[in-house]
Amino acid sequence: MTGPLLEARHVTKRYGAMTALSDLSMTIDAERPAITAVVGESGSGKTTLARIILGLTPPSAGTVFYRGQDMARLSGTQKRAFRRDVQAVFQDPYEVYNPFYRVDHVLTTPVKKFGLASSRAEARTMIEGALRAVGLRPEEILGRFPHQLSGGQRQRIMVARAVLMKPKLIVADEPVSMVDASLRATILGSLRKLTDEMGISIIYITHDLATAYQVSDNILVMYRACIAEAGEVERVVKHPQHPYTQLLISSIPKVSIARDWLDDEGEQKLAAIPSPDGCRFLERCPVAMARCAASLPPLYRTEAHRAAACYQYADSPELPAGTLNEVLVTGQEHVGA
Amino acid sequence: MSAILAVPILQVRGLRVEFAHPLGAVHAVDDVSFTLEANERLGLAGESGSGKSTMALAILRMIKPPGRIVGGRVTLDGVELSALDHEGMRRLRLAGIAMVPQGSMNSLNPVMRIKAQLADAFRDHGVQLSSADLDARIAELLSTVGLRAEVANLYPHELSGGMKQRACIAIAICLRPKVIIADEPTSALDVVVQRQVMETLARVQRALGCAIILVGHDMGLMAQFVDRLGVMYAGRLVEVAPIGEIITRPRHPYTQALISSLPSLEARGTMQGIPGLAPLLRDLPPGCAFHPRCARAEARCRAEKPAVRDLGPGQQAACHFA
Ligand SMILES: Nc1ncnc2c1ncn2[C@@H]1O[C@H](COP(=O)(O)OP(=O)(O)OP(=O)(O)O)[C@@H](O)[C@H]1O
Ligand SMILES: Nc1ncnc2c1ncn2[C@@H]1O[C@H](COP(=O)(O)OP(=O)(O)OP(=O)(O)O)[C@@H](O)[C@H]1O
Ligand code: SF4
Ligand code: SF4
Ligand SMILES: [Mg+2]
Ligand SMILES: [Mg+2]
Numbered sequence: 001m002t003g004p005l006l007e008a009r010h011v012t013k014r015y016g017a018m019t020a021l022s023d024l025s026m027t028i029d030a031e032r033p034a035i036t037a038v039v040g041e042s043g044s045g046k047t048t049l050a051r052i053i054l055g056l057t058p059p060s061a062g063t064v065f066y067r068g069q070d071m072a073r074l075s076g077t078q079k080r081a082f083r084r085d086v087q088a089v090f091q092d093p094y095e096v097y098n099p100f101y102r103v104d105h106v107l108t109t110p111v112k113k114f115g116l117a118s119s120r121a122e123a124r125t126m127i128e129g130a131l132r133a134v135g136l137r138p139e140e141i142l143g144r145f146p147h148q149l150s151g152g153q154r155q156r157i158m159v160a161r162a163v164l165m166k167p168k169l170i171v172a173d174e175p176v177s178m179v180d181a182s183l184r185a186t187i188l189g190s191l192r193k194l195t196d197e198m199g200i201s202i203i204y205i206t207h208d209l210a211t212a213y214q215v216s217d218n219i220l221v222m223y224r225a226c227i228a229e230a231g232e233v234e235r236v237v238k239h240p241q242h243p244y245t246q247l248l249i250s251s252i253p254k255v256s257i258a259r260d261w262l263d264d265e266g267e268q269k270l271a272a273i274p275s276p277d278g279c280r281f282l283e284r285c286p287v288a289m290a291r292c293a294a295s296l297p298p299l300y301r302t303e304a305h306r307a308a309a310c311y312q313y314a315d316s317p318e319l320p321a322g323t324l325n326e327v328l329v330t331g332q333e334h335v336g337a
Numbered sequence: 338m339s340a341i342l343a344v345p346i347l348q349v350r351g352l353r354v355e356f357a358h359p360l361g362a363v364h365a366v367d368d369v370s371f372t373l374e375a376n377e378r379l380g381l382a383g384e385s386g387s388g389k390s391t392m393a394l395a396i397l398r399m400i401k402p403p404g405r406i407v408g409g410r411v412t413l414d415g416v417e418l419s420a421l422d423h424e425g426m427r428r429l430r431l432a433g434i435a436m437v438p439q440g441s442m443n444s445l446n447p448v449m450r451i452k453a454q455l456a457d458a459f460r461d462h463g464v465q466l467s468s469a470d471l472d473a474r475i476a477e478l479l480s481t482v483g484l485r486a487e488v489a490n491l492y493p494h495e496l497s498g499g500m501k502q503r504a505c506i507a508i509a510i511c512l513r514p515k516v517i518i519a520d521e522p523t524s525a526l527d528v529v530v531q532r533q534v535m536e537t538l539a540r541v542q543r544a545l546g547c548a549i550i551l552v553g554h555d556m557g558l559m560a561q562f563v564d565r566l567g568v569m570y571a572g573r574l575v576e577v578a579p580i581g582e583i584i585t586r587p588r589h590p591y592t593q594a595l596i597s598s599l600p601s602l603e604a605r606g607t608m609q610g611i612p613g614l615a616p617l618l619r620d621l622p623p624g625c626a627f628h629p630r631c632a633r634a635e636a637r638c639r640a641e642k643p644a645v646r647d648l649g650p651g652q653q654a655a656c657h658f659a
Contacts, residue, residue, distance in 0.1 A: 042498035042527045132614070140617050148356070151439055151521075152385025177524045178439075179385040180554045182598040186610035207527050208555075210600040214608040234605065251528040253557035255599055257581045261561035262536055 003068025005030040005085065005168055005201070006053060009322060011062035013048050021045040021052065022225040023062070025322040028053075030085075030168045032330040033199040035192065037212035037233065039248070040222030046205045049222075050171045053203070054088050084114055087162040089155075089172040103149065103157055104142050107131075110165055130160040133190045135183050152179035159187055166198060173205040184208070188215040195331045209252055213237045218328040221245045224280040227299060231306030232329050241308040243285045279311070287312065305329055346548050347373040347396075347434070347516050352409030354388070354395045357402075361619040365391040365404070367572035370645070373516065373548050380559040380580065381552045382595070383569030384615050389552045390439055392569070393518045397430055414515060431462055435514035439521050439552070442501040445493040451479075451504050452489035458511045474511075481544055482507045483537045499530035503537055513545050520552040535562055556599055560584055565651055568592045571616050571626040574645070576659075578652040588648060588659040590631045625656070633658060 006028040013021040022045075038046050051057040052064060055071045064071040066082050074082060098105065107127045110116070117123035128138040134156040146154060155178050162170045170191070176184045192215050194200040206212050212219060212233070219236045221229040221244065229242040240246045253261045278293040279285065285292065291311055299307040300316040307319045307327050319327065354366035365388045373379050381389050394400050396411050398418060411418045413433050421429060430436070438444070446454055455475050459466060466474060476486040482503040493501055502522055509517060519538065523531040535558065542549055551563055559566055560580060567577040568591065576589040587593045591611075600608045613630035616622055625643050628634040637657055645655045 040527065042525070042530050044527075135610070135614055137614055137617055140619075150386040150390065156385075174525065178521065178554070180383065180595065181556060181600065182595055182611040183385055184554075184610075185598055185600065185608040188608070189610065207525070207531075208600075209528065210602050211608065213602055214600045214605060237602065247529060248527065251532050252602065253528065253531070253555065253561040255556045255560045255584060255596075257560070257584055259561055261532060261557075262539055 003065060004028060005067060007065040007068075007322075008049075008053060008059075009063050009065070011049075011052055011059045011064060013045070013052060013057065014060040019225045020048040021059075023321075024049065024227065025062075025324060027322070027325040028169055028201055028203075029325065030199075030201065032325075033195050033201045034217040034329065034331045035195050035202045035204055035215055036218040036220060036328060037216035038203060038205045038220045038222060039207065039209060039212055040220075040228070041224065041244075041248075042207075044222040045225045046222055047173055050088070050173050050203065050205060054086060054171055055082065056088075084165065085168040087165050087167040087170045089158045089162050089170060089175045099146055101145075102142075103144055103146055103154075106157060106161055107164065110161065114165070116164070126164060127160075130164040131157070133163055134160045135186045136160065150178075152176075152183065155179060156183075156187060159191070163190065163194065166194075167200065169201045169203070170194070171203045171205075174207070175204070176211070177207070184211050185214075191215065209237065209249065217331050217333075221248065226280060226296070227307075227309060227324075228281070229306070229308045229310075230299070230324060231303065231327055235303065235306050241302055241306070241313065242281075242310050243287060243312075244281045245308075247284070279309075281310075299324070301327060344375045345372045346375040346377075346414055348410075348412040349396065350410045350412075352392065352395055352411065353407045354391050354400055354404055355407050356404045358619055363618045364572050364621070365618060366395055369409070369569075369572075369574045371567055371574060371577055373550065375515075376542070376546060376548055377565065378542070378549045378551065378563040380563035380566040381550060381569065382554060382556065382559060382566060383575075384571075385554075386615055386618075387569040388572040389569055390520055393436060393520055393550070393552060396518065397434055397436055398426055399430075399436075428462060431458065431509070431514060432512040433514060434516040434518060435509040435512070437505050437509045437517065437519040437522050440525075441505045441520075442498060442525065445501060445504065447493055450490055450492055451496075454504075455489070455508055455511060458508050462512055464512070478507045478511055479504075481510070481541055483533070483540075497530075498526050499534055502526060502534050506534075506538060506541060510541055510545060510547075514547055516548045516550065517542070518550045518552070521554070522551070523558065524553065524555065531558065556584075556596070568595065571621060572618060573626070573655060574653075575627070575656070576654040578648070578654075579650075582649075582652060588652075589654045589656045590633050590659075591627050592654075594630075594632075 004027050008026050011024050052059050111123045117126055131138045136156055159175050176187050188211055191202055216233045219233045220227055223244045229245045240249050279297050282288050282292050297309045297311045299309045299319040300313040301307050301319045302313045302316045350370045352366055352369045356363040395406050475489050479488055484503050523534050563580050566580050566583045567574050570591045576592045587596050594611045598610055616626050622629055624640050625638045628638040643655045643657045645653050647653055
């Protein structure tokens, strides 16, 4: 098999009349390891994107390729290689656990299945190491049932499992949403190490923009099934170009004694129905123009390492589909940047 | 005008919860005391696994075996909850103290319309309503949480995350509680929607005149929403203080470490966790449970468990040197 580790080409997902993900193309190249954060609106298609990349949900249109081979047509051997290469850490860890098995099960099963250890003792050592890497005490965790752990403990076991597998790509959907800031730093630090030392790529889906900024090389900002903005994390976070990214960044609650976040008298702004043809952000956009209602803006390459889907940047060249990868940086480039 | 006297609505004294474990009991909540005033917003933060959710459940006496409340008193508006029988306690939930549990937006029943789930909440608490009255109450509730009346006829999967979380708040407030405990209500939502949900919660609070306990990890959210913050470590409430104090002058070394580990949006590569692991709850280090990780620990810390001391108005910490 040849080609990049994963490639999504013109991938769309519909649920009935609702489009969860709209014509997205992206490539993950195992030779160019990086952490790419995916942030954006709740319900904008982030988990859908993750599930499609993981082969858990078939796209309604478009194709995902694993090392050049259509994911829908992998042979048994290829499927096995895929399950080794690509690991998932999910948003809601409750679903992953079987309530009748001790949590040890989710760790020992992959070790056995992929023959990661040559002896029981080695397996045990590996598992304990992975648990410590995410700030858990093996003696406290092993032997327990899922309901006997706190939310954050369950989440971290899933990260430990991904660490144990040493795959090529980890797709982590809200891996630390239930843990405190200090532990987030520890866990994300161990993920960063995987990228820097073992060349593992990571897709980090999160609502926590501060940790996304801290740990990632690139960021994709999603709004209503589309990429609103993408690029090198420093540029996007410090100087957001898309009006939605600007709204998102300015909505982060700040740890300060100045309280300006809540508008106590504010009207409850309910999300409006997206316009069928125009820009999806139209009804909330403070700088909308006439043409924004007519058609969906494509991604414009506004800088070497940035693209924004907004007509304000129509003077920049359009980013050809499937070349999003060129806008993103690798972990190495970032360290040098 | 004369100063308004603070009225305690909820008092928790010496609350203790243990989970039985073959190798020794897990002290998930260890001698926790605090007071919540009417209309107050109290935040509860602290390390993952430090006992926040367990404490919230213990206040409602909803701890299930092998867990057990082994000590303490909880008083709501002058009524001691341990004196209530099973039926009294059942009625108190929702009507006295309502909980929006951790992860509740994913626990809505997927095959029931929102309307039916709200109707269930009324029925479970013995509220008899004619079908017209029920519809009116549901519409009113939904509008209180900023949802259109049509949402009543939708299934959970037809709602966005923010809408689901608002539906959970609607269920929690249907009997006009005096205290709402919300366990990480917005950690699964984007910050724009987070702000809307918190505005909803603030508005609900004004409409009901209730107090709120907000459990969560997001210090930004705490800074912007709560009046006071309690910080838990290894089952104990190690510091409680007005939020401005916690942010600018945290007194307990764990709180200090927590505040300085917050990721910045200013400079990359500045994120650092607190070194070391959380202690084993069934075998806590002697003295102060934080001592193995504390930069200021001295011999006394290894020998003597620090008591909770008053440091100022509404401010306490459990550290020998705070
Ligand atoms: N199995 C499904 N059936 C119907 N609709 C679905 C299904 N899965 C997702 N959706 C819808 O697709 C849209 C995108 O959902 P998705 O879970 O990908 O969003 P997300 O960006 O991950 O949101 P969040 O930040 O809340 O996790 C949402 O409107 C969601 O309700
Ligand atoms: N049924 C149980 N049996 C044994 N131990 C339990 C049980 N339920 C919880 N615990 C333990 O009690 C401690 C407190 O758990 P709790 O869920 O209250 O933590 P938390 O502070 O809410 O954490 P998080 O922030 O991760 O949600 C944890 O160490 C957990 O492992
Ligand atoms: S394309 Fe138009 S409506 Fe959309 S974000 Fe840009 S300016 Fe606003
Ligand atoms: S009592 Fe000692 S070990 Fe504990 S927090 Fe205070 S200084 Fe640190
Ligand atoms: Mg999601
Ligand atoms: Mg909890």
